[in-house]
Structures are given as structure tokens and as C-alpha cells.
Amino acid sequence: MPSILPLTVRNLVLRYGTETVIDNLSLDLGPTGCTIILGPNGSGKSLLLKLLHGLQPPTSGHISWNGAAPTAVTQRQALVIQKPVLLRRSVAANLDFVLKARRKDKSRRDWLLDHVGLAHKADQPARLLSGGEAQRLALARALATDPDILLLDEPTASLDPASVLALERIVADARARNVRILFVTHDIGQAQRLGDDIVFMHNGRIAEHSLPQVFFAEPQCQAARDYLSGKIIV
Numbered sequence: 001m002p003s004i005l006p007l008t009v010r011n012l013v014l015r016y017g018t019e020t021v022i023d024n025l026s027l028d029l030g031p032t033g034c035t036i037i038l039g040p041n042g043s044g045k046s047l048l049l050k051l052l053h054g055l056q057p058p059t060s061g062h063i064s065w066n067g068a069a070p071t072a073v074t075q076r077q078a079l080v081i082q083k084p085v086l087l088r089r090s091v092a093a094n095l096d097f098v099l100k101a102r103r104k105d106k107s108r109r110d111w112l113l114d115h116v117g118l119a120h121k122a123d124q125p126a127r128l129l130s131g132g133e134a135q136r137l138a139l140a141r142a143l144a145t146d147p148d149i150l151l152l153d154e155p156t157a158s159l160d161p162a163s164v165l166a167l168e169r170i171v172a173d174a175r176a177r178n179v180r181i182l183f184v185t186h187d188i189g190q191a192q193r194l195g196d197d198i199v200f201m202h203n204g205r206i207a208e209h210s211l212p213q214v215f216f217a218e219p220q221c222q223a224a225r226d227y228l229s230g231k232i233i234v
Contacts, residue, residue, distance in 0.1 A: 004065040004073045004148050005031035005180055007052070012061035014047060014204075021047055022058070023204035033196030034171070034181040036212075038188075040232045043201040045184045049151045052182070053079050065149075075102075078147035082154040084138030091129065091137055092122040098144045108144065116140040116170055132163025139170055143179075150174055152183045156190065168194060188228070192216060200224045 007029040014022035022044050029035055037045050050056040052063060054070030065073045087094050095109045113119040116136040121129065126137060135155055142150060152171070156164045164187075171194060175181055185191055191198060191212065198215040200208040202223040208215065219225050226232045 002066070003031055004068060004076050005029070006066060008062075008064040009052075010062045010064075012051065012063065013059045014044075014051065014056065015059045021204050022051065025061070025204065025206055027199065027206055027209070029180075029182075032178060032180060034175050034183055034194050035197050035199055036191040036195035037182060037184045037199045037201060038186070038191060038227070039201035039207075040227060044204040045201050046153050048201070049079065049153050049182065049184060053077055053151055055079075073149075075145075076147060077149040077151060078142035078145050079151045080135075080138050080142050080153065080155045082157050084134055086126040086129075086134060086137060088127060089125070090123050091118055091126050094126050094137060095140060095144055098141045102145050104144060104146065112140045112144055115143075115173075117166065130163075132159050132166065135159065135163070135167060136170065139167060143170075143174060147179060150179050150181045152181065152185075154184050154186065156185070156187065164190070188216075200227070202227075 009025060009027040012022055012025040013020065037048065039045050047056065051058055052070055054074045063070050087097060092109060092113065095112055096106060099106050099109060110119065113122055116139060118133060118136060129137060139155065156167050168190065171181060183194060195212045198210055198212050199206055200215065207221045208219060208224050215224065219228060
């Protein structure tokens with residue numbers, strides 16, 4: 001199956017009424033690695049993921065996944081959000097549902113549960129999981145689809161440090177398995193640990209796109225400098 005990368009975005013605009021929330025955004029991403037998307041609240045980070053995933057059509061502009069529109073490659077992407085919605089079934093049944101829907105081998109369930117540290121809770125109702133456990137189950141469901149692209153929208157927000165590191169290990173393993181990752185976060189330490197490149201958004205635009213060592217040492221735009229120094233509230 002041919003790759004759905006690289007990603008090319010050109011002159012992307014999203015308006016709600018008279019408000020422009022994504023403003024003439026262009027972006028190029030290569031086939032590998034973990035791209036961290038940073039920026040203050042309201043900068044358009046989550047909206048960008050929705051546009052890339054085909055959940056929201058743009059007002060104007062162009063998104064190309066190796067020549068294909070987002071809606072044509074949705075089945076080869078997986079999205080994990082900050083507050084996952086789990087089925088009111090057991091932990092194992094949540095994975096069975098996804099595997100059956102995507103016609104994947106059901107035997108993968110046990111490996112996935114072990115991979116995310118939930119094998120011992122397979123028969124427990126998913127609603128009884130802690131926040132960190134629920135997010136690990138959401139990540140396991142995403143990985144069950146064998147995605148080429150994993151879109152993560154602040155999946156570790158409000159989690160305790162141990163849960164954050166557990167999720168980061170799963171994400172790092174996915175990256176090592178050549179899953180392309182786009183990761184929205186406000187956690188600077190997390191961005192430094194996981195990022196192969198940094199996209200910084202401000203006012204619906206990409207204000208900076210650079211390597212982590214460049215961005216964190218010498219950000220080029222004033223908005224990024226203000227963000228990193230705490231002058232912009234996230």
C-alpha cells in the first residue's frame with residue numbers, strides 16, 4: 001500500500017461567520033517522526049488536526065496527503081483527544097469493537113492490552129478506569145487500526161506524571177514503528193522529549209516551524225519568545 005505522506009497544506013483558511021480561525025496556513029511535513037504542535041489557547045491547534053483528519057472542511061485552501069484529500073485517507077489515520085469517549089463495555093470489548101469494525105485480526109487484542117499495560121483489566125468495565133488508564137485504552141484503540149498517521153490532541157492534559165510518562169512511552173514506540181505522529185501539547189518538557197520538529201501556531205497561523213534545538217534555544221518570532229517565557233497565557 002503506498003504511503004499517504006508527505007503532507008502538503010497550502011493557503012488553508014477556516015472561517016466561522018466573520019471570524020477567521022485558521023488564516024492562510026501552509027505546512028509541509030515529511031514521512032517520518034513526531035511533529036509537536038505548540039501555541040497558546042485559541043491559536044488553532046485542535047482545529048488544524050480536525051482539518052487534517054477530514055472532520056472539518058476548510059473554507060478555502062488545499063490539504064494533500066500524498067495527493068489525496070483528508071476524507072480519502074481517514075481510515076489510515078487515528079485521532080486521540082483529551083477526553084476520550086469509551087464504550088460502556090469492558091476494556092477488552094472496546095478493542096474488540098474497533099478490530100471488528102476495521103476487519104482486523106481479533107488476536108491482536110491481547111497484544112495491545114499488554115502493550116498499554118491494561119491486560120490485567122481486560123474484563124473490567126471501561127468506565128471504572130482512571131484518567132490515565134482510559135487514555136491508554138483510547139491510544140490502544142487508535143493503534144488497533146494500524147494507522148499510518150496518529151493525531152494526538154493534548155492526550156496527557158490533566159494526567160499525573162506517571163500516566164504522562166506511560167503514554168509517552170507508547171507514543172515513542174509507535175514512532176519507532178514508523179507511525180507518523182502529530183502531537184498537540186502545552187507541555188514544554190514533553191515537546192522536548194518527543195519532538196522531531198516543532199510547529200508553533202499563533203492567531204491561526206504557523207508562526208514558526210523548526211527543529212527543537214533551534215526553537216527552544218533561539219525562537220525566531222516574538223510570539224514564540226513570549227510563549228516560552230510565560231508572557232502568553234496558554
